[in-house]
Amino acid sequence: MPWNPGDDVISVQRGPRPGGAGGAYRAFGETLRGLKTTFARVLEGPITIQYPEEKVPVYPRFRGRHRLHRFEDTGLEKCVGCSLCAAACPADCIRVVAAENTPELRVSAGERYAAVYEINLSRCIFCGYCEVACPFDAITMGNDYEMSDYNRSDLIFTKEMLLAEPFDRAPLRAEGE
Amino acid sequence: MTIDPIDPRRVPRFDHGSRVPGWDEAVDLTKDPAEVPDPATTPVPDDLRAAIEAHIAKYPERRSATVPALREVQERYGWCTPEGIEQAACVLRLTPAYLISVATFYDMLETRPVGRNTIYVCTNISCSLCGADELYTTVRDEVGDDPEFNVRSFECLGACDIAPMASVNGTYVGPISLDEVPTLVQQVRDGAEPLPDKQLARRRSVDPNAASRS
Amino acid sequence: MPRPETRMVTLSIDGREVTAPENVMLVDGAKYGDVEIPVFCYEPKLGAPVGACRMCLVEIEGIPKLQTACSTPVKDGMVVHTQTARVHAAQEAIVEFLLINHPLDCPVCDKGGECPLQDISFGWGGGRSRFIEPKRHFQKPLALSPLIAIDRERCILCYRCVRFSQEIAEDYQLVLQERAAHTFVATFDGHPYVAPFSGNIIELCPVGALTSQPYRFRARPWDIEGSGSVCTLCPAQCNVNFTVRDERVLRVLARDHAEVDDGWLCDKGRFAYQAVHVDERITRPMIRDGGELRPVSWERALEHAASALGRAQARVGAIAGGETTNEEGFLLQRLVREVLLSNDVDSRAGGSLSLDLHRALGAPAAQATVSDLEFADAVLVLDCEPVDDAPILDLRIRKGVRRRRVELAVATSRPSSLDPNARLRVRFAPGCAEAFLLALEAAIGTAAGEPRREEVARLAQAAGADAGAVHALADLLTTSGDDVVVLWGERVTGGERGEYAGRALLNVAGRLGLRDRDGAGLLCVPAGTNGRGLAEAGVLPNAGPGLSEVEEAGRDAAGIAAAVAAGDLVALYLLHTDPLRDLPNRGAWEAALDRASLVVAHAAFLTEGIRAHADVVFPAESYAEKEGTVTHPDGRLQRLRPAIGHQGETRAEWQVLAELARRLGRDLGVHTGPMATDQLVAAVPFYAGITLDELGGKGLRWPAREAASAFPAPATAGPFELEPPAPAPAPNGRLRLGTFRSIWAAPEVEVSPALKFLHPRQRAELSPADAQRLKLFPGDRVTVGSDGHSVSAIVALRDGAPEGTVFLETAIPEDSASLLEGPLVEVRKA
Amino acid sequence: MTQLILFKDIDEPGLATLEVYQRRGGYEGMRKALGMSRDQLIAELEASGLRGRGGAGFSMGKKASFIPKGTMDKYLVCNADESEPGTFKDRELMQKCPHMLIEGMIIAAYAVGANRAFIYIRGEYELQAQILERALEEARGQGYIGEDILGSGHSMTLWLHRGAGAYICGEETALLDSLEGKRGNPRLKPPFPANQGLFQGPTLINNVETLATVPHIIRMGGEEYAKLGTPGSTGTKLVSVSGNVRNPGNFEIELGTPAREIIYGLAGGPHEGREVKFWFPGGSSSPVLLPKDLDLPYDFDSMAKAGSMLGSGAIIVIDDANSVVDVALKTAKFYRHESCGKCTPCREGTNWTVRMLERIDSGEATPMDLDIMASVQEQIIGNCLCVLGDAMAMPVGSMIAKFREEFEAHIEAARERNDALTTAVAPPEALIQGAVA
CATH class of the missing domain: 3.40.30.10 (Glutaredoxin)
Incomplete structure (x- = not known):
């Protein structure tokens, strides 16, 4: 078929020419609109949070770093080393090695306890399945979110670290906030 | 790893109502397994042996004489004593465990000391x-x-x-x-x-x- | 006895048409149609169903009441419903009843995650309980034995463990006591449940009531991986499944193989895995330095061994122990024969046989299989104690007797644990199997009408047996049916006259027509795990791979000991063996090891001979790390697969052997494990064409393959003309010495924390009459001695022991009977 | 007046001896039977329509005809383990006329070709066992038991086996296990004892009364015997009446006699000023019947039609002074104690029922528990290995169904009593896991 260049010509619509009031508006209009908000809030003062001196409060159900718990009355660990958290963990970051309680060394209330309980926080996705899986409410997701470290191996939290009170607690949001 | 020593007495244990002797008993690991008693090392009184053999003769299989044999033991010792059961087991060529299993099944066979x-x-x-x-x-x-x-x-x-x-x-x-x-x-x-x-x-x-x- | 043929029937289950073999139970039949019927008490391995748990109730059209699917055989045209409201109601009811007193402590229960009760409660239970009364609670866990813990709260009284004890192991130690809701599983008067097969109840338990003490809390099902392999702790070569977590073997489970182990394991096989990870294990090469074995680098150990072997050259003798694989044995004989140019290589403990006899006894036509023991018309157990020598065969024989009424005869020196099951028991003097077999042959002749009665009497007397009993045995073997299996211990062909005993055995086999008959034949229980495979791989002084002729026959084990002691040989190569422990005549071996200028050993443990005499020790692989093949006594090649990586600095043995050869100037051409297998298969004509893939998980019996026709035929397979042997010595105030090796006599048992308590101590088994004559009482300490050697032992009376004989154990570290040279010994109060 | 068969000479002094028994015509049936062929004998038994007197009521002749012919070892077992609460008829028969049983057994053994016979008598019957042993000695002395009995070519041994106290051993397969020296656990059926019974051989098992009737049937002829009773339930039956009646004891009645006549006529009815509240027509395992059922004819079919069963013929009468809860608890406790523990529904179901009833009794229950209890009974019925579970579930279930208001009232009353005792601190007995009664 013979080629007819006329068929492929497209017409382009051009914008208005630069300059004039319209030009000025186009150049600064949006900026001014933004500045309107700025100037409107000037009186309120700065609201920057001075992290790490100040911390953002979290919602109560925020899933932060895990915590292991003890019974308040006996001081025994709630964890019996059942390893269900490890089974539930989609990131495979929990390792539990159980051992048996003896009359001399009683660590938990059941027959067994977790001799080794490690969470590799560099792999954890904070999904909270471990908390859901735990039949004894021994592990819960805490509120801490400050977990950065200089060394990967330091991100493997051991049982003692998980049982201990965190140094700094992340503040909770108040009711209705 | 350090674990605070915890007073085991503070640990609540189950308070159970078992009244069946044996439910809470572990085995004594120092004992030998209770196999069929060897006649060479198990002395059986002659009259007891004769009585049990007489029962055995009535049945096509020796095992059938278990209950009559246990009754003989009970008659002789007042109850089915472990020694008596071993003696009967020796004659019957069964293990004492088998006999205690049968003895505890039946109400009239006593496996604990009782009055005459x-x-x-x-x-x-x-x-x-x-x-x-x-x-x-x-x-x-x-x-x-x-x-x-x-x-x-x-x-x-x-x-x-x-x-x-x-x-x-x-x-x-x-x-x-x-x-x-x-x-x-x-x-x-x-x-x-x-x-x-x-x-x-x-x-x-x-x-x-x-x-x-x- | 012909095996039952299977016919297929068609039935309808839940509207599906299902074709299943006739007479299988509905539970199993339903699986053919992908229908699952829940069960607790049903386990086909345990024999007839008991129908106790009632979990498997189903509706069968035409029968008003619900029926237990575990006890109803499938029939043609049967219409079954497993999903009706009635069935669901019944199943929910049973689950509710079972959970009434179950503690539901799954998180702390070892069974959690692999628990049938959990699965069935989820799958078929109602999901709620209306039981509000307090549950019962007991002390837990309680010990049932050092190996097993029992938790009676969790028990659902399914009877499996008790049925195992009573109907499979037949030890009758574990029973139910009391009745109704008070029923509980226990033993007699607090005695522990210790028996060779007790561990199987752990695997049978459908809840967490019986748990393994060594495995307790070690891992949960999602932490572990399974790895199938073969147990090489005894010739039974059971198929096992290792449970591995973090590169450690934590448990051994049975891997059902109907032709090998029938799904059971002995306690040694089940718990001796602990020896893989104990501190006592050698995991680094060692060299004797200043009188002490010290760990060194591989380089140094190899160099030292290679140069010393190179210096010794042809004056090297090599012994392979039972745990050696076919490949290792094959490479060892190549190293010795091709590189060191020595002929002195052996794997048999009991002395050498002629090549012809090896061929005749190993001929495929004369072999019986393990399952033949179950389906035979008659089984003769000849001079072996299955429960000690190959435990799982003991269960198989019991099964045959119990379920198929196999006529069992036991002909041994020592009373056997199978005696109560046997129709006939014949005792003969220790070491007199030859005379006994000749007597038996003559008695079979008599039964066939030949006038050989006097000969029987004379030979029986020479064997120390009762002529009447020999006649009775001949009658039993000739009249009970054509399929007769003779299970014989390698002990028969041991000693100086082993050759003749072997011929006598072939004569008996010929008389009974065992050759060329399916379902009948001979089955040898070798002394070492892989005795058969090593012989076929050429680890014999007078045979090369495939039982081929060798140009010049070498010395056998006893000959090697004598030659080393005499200085004719200077170096010893010990692969998986400690001669002081495993071989007879400890005195001769002590002399030899003392004199040898070089002893190279592959060993996993520092047993006495290695500790005192080895110059170079290579750490030996455990069976959980090994790669290779072993041959079952019935000719089945089975494959070992590594379950875990090599522990410590351990290296594969084929690699060490190949490396030594390379350093000695010869490349064996083996760079991987499978290459060694390929070389072996190429060298053994009757293995031709076997590949590792073909062996797969279940192994392969070579006598059943076509290549078996390449098996070298013996010049003659009998009947042989045999001279009567010298009669058994009369005790004359002394006692005949009989020896045996206990199932627990193994270094693995000594080092396993859980099994330690079982390791045997020497005891002298006597008949009550002898004890009375010698004024001995049970528990007395005695010394048993002959020719200057003596061992110390504790007196144990045994009613069935023949008068005039004392039995002592071998293969134990102290006071082993291998120190004594029979045939007569003196027993004195210590 | 009823024609007496079994009890004809029951109080004759010395009837337990061979001499008196023979004087009264004993062992004539046996002599007659030994002259007949085996098929003839079984035909006679079938013609008589005799139904088993032990509880199940299965035709005796039919059962005997199931025993295969052939030369294998065959067995005859007499079930003298009479332990159904309320039943004591066999006791009186064995005590007063042991030879009648022995004669019946010889005939039955001859009829089915059994060479080994056993009488399994419950362990508690000391006196009866002694009398039977003596009678057996006499019979052996006479050559009635032994080799080639009276030249008939039939040989048999007959031994007395004493039990040791377990109700479940009255169940025929449990009895066989017990006789083999095992725990008395019922076996799975099929195979039925007629094919694989004692020591795996074909076995005929019958109750004492059934076997004791056999000589009379042979003597009278089956047709003649069948004229007694009703067409579906032929012959006479020993009935044990006990409980709240003035004259408890065993009575021989023709089947089909109205129940009222037995309870009021023979047993004297309830005590002065009392009324029948309900009654068990066939031992404690039969569903209870009400006074309105008293006019039913006492036979197998009528009792079945009324929703209960004739069972072993043991009538227990409960008068209006008793609480149905007590009776239910007593019944349930008995079956909990006697369950063998083999199958789940019976072992756990009886235990659960007892514990619920104990709660009801101690005022810890709500009417909802009655629903649960009724549903537990339904969960037991039909799901057990043998009938022991049903034997508890049926009467307890029937009591709940028929006396629901009384149960509810009892719960209410007990609760009020509890509320009144505000000081009660100790846990009620019911909460502690069951004791051996």
């Missing part, structure tokens, strides 16, 4: 409708903690016609009124016949048709 005089008070429906429960408590109270007695409330003894009744050393007696209990217990203590005129052996048929004939 057995009084089974029937407390099943027919008898208890006629006051067997009171009879049982009365007999218990009368006997007290006399170690010579083995008083048990028993399931139906098959003598509801003389309810409330008891089997005293194998002799069926009834109906027993509560005020006869002291006499009965005394008779057993003395080794006398229990309530002779109330024994089943002397009872005549109550069927009016049958009675009219003889």
Whole structure:
């Protein structure tokens, strides 16, 4: 078929020419609109949070770093080393090695306890399945979110670290906030 | 890893209501396994052996004589003692565990020491409708903690016609009124016949048709 | 006895048409149609169903009541419903009843995650309980034995463990006590449940009531991986499944193989895995330095061994122990024959046989299989104690007797644990199997009408046996049916006259027509795990791979010991063996090891001979790390697969052997494990064409393959003309010495924490009559001695022991009977 | 007046001896039977319509005809383990006329070709066992038991086996296990004892009364015997009446006699001023019947039609002075104690029922528990290995169904009593896991 260049010509619509009031508006209009908000809030003062001196409060159900718990009355660990958290963990970051309680060394209330309980926080996705899986409410997701470290191996939290009170607690949001 | 030492007494343990001996028992790991006793190391009294062998002869398989053999053991030792069971096991060529399994199944075979005089008070429906429960408590109270007695409330003894009744050393007696209990217990203590005129052996048929004939 | 043929029937289950073999139970039949019927008490391995748990109730059209699917055989045209409301109601009811007193402590229960009760409660339960009364609670866990813990709260009284004890192991130690809701599983009067097969109840338990003490809390099902392999702790070569977590073997489970182990394991096989990870294990090469074995680098150990072997050259003798694989044995004989140019290589403990006899006894036509023991008309157990020598065969024989009424005869010196099951028991003097077999042959002749009665009497007397019993045995073997299996211990062909005993055995086999008959034949229980495979791989002084002729026959084990002691040989190569422990005549071996200028050993443990005499020790692989093949006594090649990586610095043994050869100037051409297998298969004509893939998980019996026709035929397979042997010595105030090796006599048992308590101590088994004559009582300490050697032992009376004989154990570290040279010994009060 | 068969000479002095028994025509049936062929004998038994007197009521002749012919070891077992609460008829028969049983057994053994026979007598029957042993000695002395009995070519041994106290051993397969020296656990059926019974051989098991009737049937002829009773339930039956009646004991009645006549006529009815509240027509395992059922004819079919069963013929009468809860608890406790523990529904179901009833009794229950209890009974019925579970579930279930208001009232009353005792601290007995009664 013979080629007819006329068929492929497209017409382009051009914008208005630069300059004039319209030009000025186009150049600064949006900026001014933004500045309107700025100037409107000037009186309120700065609201920057001075992290790490100040911390953002979290919602109560925020899933932060895990915590292991003890019974308040006996001081025994709630964890019996059942390893269900490890089974539930989609990131495979929990390792539990159980051992048996003896009359001399009683660590938990059941027959067994977790001799080794490690969470590799560099792999954890904070999904909270471990908390859901735990039949004894021994592990819960805490509120801490400050977990950065200089060394990967330091991100493997051991049982003692998980049982201990965190140094700094992340503040909770108040009711209705 | 450091773990705070915790006083084990502070740990709550289950408070259970097991009343079956054995449920809470672990084995003694220092004992040897209980295999079929070797005749070379298990002395069996001759008369016991003869009695058990006589039972064995009645059946096509030796094992059948288990219950009769256990009865022999009980008769000889008062209850199925571990030694007695081992002796019977040796003659029967079975393990003592097998015999204890059978012995604990049957009510009349005792696997704990008991008194020599057995009084089974029937407390099943027919008898208890006629006051067997009171009879049982009365007999218990009368006997007290006399170690010579083995008083048990028993399931139906098959003598509801003389309810409330008891089997005293194998002799069926009834109906027993509560005020006869002291006499009965005394008779057993003395080794006398229990309530002779109330024994089943002397009872005549109550069927009016049958009675009219003889 | 012909095996039952299977016919297929068609039935309808839940509207599906299902074709299943006739007479299988509905539970199994339903699986053919992908229908699952839940069960607790049903386990086909345990024999007839008991129908106790009632979980498998189903509706069968035409029968008003619900029926237990575990006890109803499938029938043609049967219409079954497993999903009706009635069935669901019944199943929910049973689950509710079972959970009434179950503690539901799954998180702390070892069974959690692999628990049938959990699965069935989820799958078929109602999901709720209306039981509000307090549950019962007991002390837990309680010990049932050092190996097993029992938790009675969790028990659902399914009877499996008790049935195992009573109907499979037949030890009758574990029973139910009391009745009704009070029923519980226990033993007699607090005795522990210790028996060779007790561990199987752990695997049978459908809840967490019986748990393994060594495995307790070690791992949960999602932490572990399974790895199938073969147990090489005894010739039974059971198929096992290792449970591995973090590169450690934590448990051994049975891997059902109907032709090998029938799904059971002995306690040694089940718990001796602990020896893989104990501190006592050698995991680094060692060299004797200043009188002490010290760990060194591989380089140094190899260099030292290679140069010393190079210096010794042809004056090297090599012994392979039972745990050696076919490949290792094959490479060892190549190293010795091709590189060191020595002929002195052996794997048999009991002395050498002629090549012809090896061929005749190993001929495929004369072999019986393990399952033949179950389906035979008659089984003769000849001079072996299955429960000690190959435990799982003991269960198989019991099964045959119990279920198929196999006629069992036991002909041994020592009373056997199978005696109560046997129709007939014949005792003969220790070491007199030859005379006994000749007597038996003559008695079979008599039964066939030959006038050989006097000969029987004379030979029986020479064997120390009762002539009447020999006649009775001949009658039993000839009249009970054509399929007769003779299970014989390698002990028969041991000793100086082993050759003749072997011929006598072939004569008996010929008389009974065992050759060329399916379902009948001979089955040898070798002394070492892989005795058969090593012989076929050429680890014999007078045979090369495939039982081929060798140009010049070498010395056998006893000959090697004598030659080393005499200085004719200077170096010893010990692969998986400690001669002081495993071989007879400890005195001769002590002399030899003392004199040898070089002893190279592959060993996993520092047993006495290695500790005192080895100059170079290479750490030996455990069976959980090994790669290779072993041959079952019935000719089944089975494959070992590594379950875990090599522990410590351990290296594969084929690699060490190949490396030594390379350093000695010869490349064997083996760079991987499978290459060694390929070389072996190429060298053994009757293995031709076998590949590792073909072996797979279940192994392969080479006698059943076509290549078996390449098996070298013996010049003659009998009947042989045999001279009567010298009669058994009369005790004359002394006692005949009989020896045996206990199932627990193994270094693995000594080092396993859980099994330690079982390791045997020497005891002298006597008949009550002898004890009375010698004024001995059970528990007395005695010394048993002959020719200057003596061992100390504790007196144990045994009613069935023949008069005039004392039995002592071998293969134990102290006071082993291998120190004594029979045939007569003196027993004195210590 | 009823024609007496079994009890004809029951109080004759010395009837337990061979001499008196033979004087009264004993062992004539046996002599007659030994002259007949085996098929003839079984035909006679079938013609008589005799139904088993032990509880199940299965035709005796039919059962005997199931025993395969052939030369294998066959067995005859007499079930003298009479332990159903309320039943004591066999006791009187064995005690007063042991030879009648022995004669019946010889005939039955001859009829089915059994060479080994056993009497399994419950362990508690000391006196009866002694009498039977003596009678057996006499019979052996006479050559009635032994080799080639009276020249008939039939040989048999007959031994007495004493039990040791377990109700479940009255169940025929449990009895066989017990006789083999095992725990008395019922076996799975099929195979039925007629094919694989004692020591795996074909076995005929019958109750004492059934076997004791056999000589009379042979003597009278099956047709003649069948004229007694009703067409579906032929012959006479020993009935044990006990409980709240004036004259408890065994009575021989023709089947089909109205129940009222037995309870009021023979047993004298309830005591002065009392009324029948309900009654068990066939031992404690039969569902209870009400006074309105008293006019039913007492036979197998009528009892079945009324929703209960004739069972072993043991009538237990409960008068209006008794609480149905007590009776239910007593019944349930008995079956809990006697369950063998083999199958789940029976072992756990009986235990659960007892514990619920104990709660009801101690005022810890709500009417909802009655629903649960009724549903537990339904969960037991039909799901067990043998009938023991059903034997508890049926009467207890029937009591709940028929006396629901009384149960509810009892719960209410007990609760109020509890509320009144505000000081009660100790846990009620019911909460502690069951004791051996």
